[in-house]
Amino acid sequence: MISKLKSKLEGNNFLLVITILLFIALYVAGMIVFSDKNFAKPQVFFNLFVNNAGLIIAAAGMTMVLITGGIDISIGSVIGMTCMLLAWMMEKQSMSAGLSIVIVLIVGCVFGLVQGFFVAYLKIQPFIVTLAGMFFARGMTAIISSDMISITNQSFLAIANAKLYLPFLGTVNKKGVMVYPYVYPSVIIAIVVLVIVFIVMKYTAFGRSIYAVGGNEQSALLMGLNVRRTKLKVYILNGFLAALAGFAFCLNSCGGFVEQARGFEMDAIASAVIGGTLLTGGVGNVIGSLFGVLIKGTIESLITFQGTLSSWWTKIAIAALLCFFIILQSLFTAFKNKKIKK
């Protein structure tokens, strides 16, 4: 039993366990320090999901791309473009909410297809291709409209503001009324995406071939896998997820403006890295990325609860944590390599 657990803990699950433990430690610390400010309330925990629904979706897609050994730095801009496109179609073209959502998802897929073609078939470095994609999407956002557009579409706002109360974890408030924690539809989308991506990565041939391609492209090719098609599919899927993340993001912001979601890609990459995904490819897990997002969210809410710290401390705290994880990873890899040598 113990040996089984030990063998499970070894390898990359070890990093995942560390990530989860650190998240719990961070959260419990917050509960103790800010116990007078209701940090322990279940709603605070669910707000982590509410505030980061888009990031969870984007990080899931990013994790897949990173596992193939690629990278996609265009997603922040794609999210910005999606929000703007949604707002523009609904407000300026008076299209229905449903049609607009379908269109932006298709645009995301096409965007992914083009990037994937350049990466997989023309063998141009993913960083440069998606850098061009980043410029393109950000510029397109400005071409659609350089002014901010707020969404007033009734059905869209109805989705955005629909509070879904959970049937458990209720707390009694000051007036003696039972209050249940709630989430928004964007959280449901994020959770569904996460579960689907997890199943695909773990139990389908497509998911395993993603790991194979990222682990060693040459071997994957010799094994008879269609490396180029696998990569193309991953980039299309990532484009789709980026657009979906944009939709979730838009549900939170209810509007589009040029600078929206700038630097979002780095948040997604950092979340994936904290969750144990290696940028060299072949190693990673979407569950890890989820906890990466949650850790980032917890740090942010800790700083908000503290109230007097300046915004730049968020950046420094996140960077310090990132640093801690990365060094831990590197030590762990070095240790493992030494073991193999023996």
Next chain:
Amino acid sequence: MNKAETSFKKLMSHRLFWPLVCLVVVLLFNLIKTPAFFKITINNGVLYGYLIDVLNRSSELIILAVGMTLVVASSGGTDISVGAVSALAGAVCVFSLGTGAAYNMPYGLGLLLGVFAGVVCGAWNGFLVAKMKIQPMVATLILFTAGRGIAQLITGGNILYVKVDSFKRLGAFLPGVPLPTPIFVAAAVVIITLLILRKTALGLYIQTVGINSKAGKLVGLNATLIQFLTYAFCGLCAGIAGLIITSRIYSIDANNAGLNIELDAILAVALGGNSLGGGKFSIAGSIIGAITIQALTTSLYAMKVTADQLPVYKAIVVIIIVALQSPELKRMFKALKLKINKTSEGEKVTA
């Protein structure tokens, strides 16, 4: 005829051929669209014109691209923290010089402190990459995130202005010199770097480590030290670039100074025909790449494209340039040509 053809082929296969062609095409495009692009006038004893502007504005990009080229060559990864490090260096410099009517300390010392901050950041990146064996992009992600935070910590979240006039000189003009100072700084950085790389075996070492660091170790190279040095040097370049950026607007805005310039620097390296996978490198290529990017930006501005729409055109040109340099595309075209030739031959036979 034949001789001319072979020499043309030789020219075409030169690694700087395509980057240069791209630059020339961008410039030629201007000749048609905005002929005023090539006019240079003298105003108050100082040269003015779009071309001067391109060179002037591309100075910090050239400096960053030089550092980035070496980092890419030695480690096969990119340093994405240079923009944040530039802001940090600027913040340190402005903070130590002070915002009063006179400097708190000698002007040179302030500049030196700024550059020193850059070197420290570069050394930290180098330590993580070379010693801890962390992938470059992840290692530099730390300072990418923290750099602007630390810079804001120094400036207290405010935009600091330097009121002493001589501070502007680095980003503008030295008295009595017709060309902007950044051009000279960039030229000095390039020349010194080239001298070091050419006169010592360091350039060769960097290539060796980049192609195969294990093989480099086996022939007795200290791969760790060489990688570390390239990152520290990249930090130095980022520091110098940061000072120029700060001096141009004689103030430091930690949030926006050098924003996204790391992307342009990486782009410059790639446009110069360098592989982002490390190994062989060409500083000259990166410089051409940097000037191409700036020429493109300036010409788009000259065509009255607004700043926020500019990235679209930039993206299209970039992807065309990179695709043109892709060997895979050339191979595809060759295969297509062969196919067409074959079918036309088949038609002849049946006819």
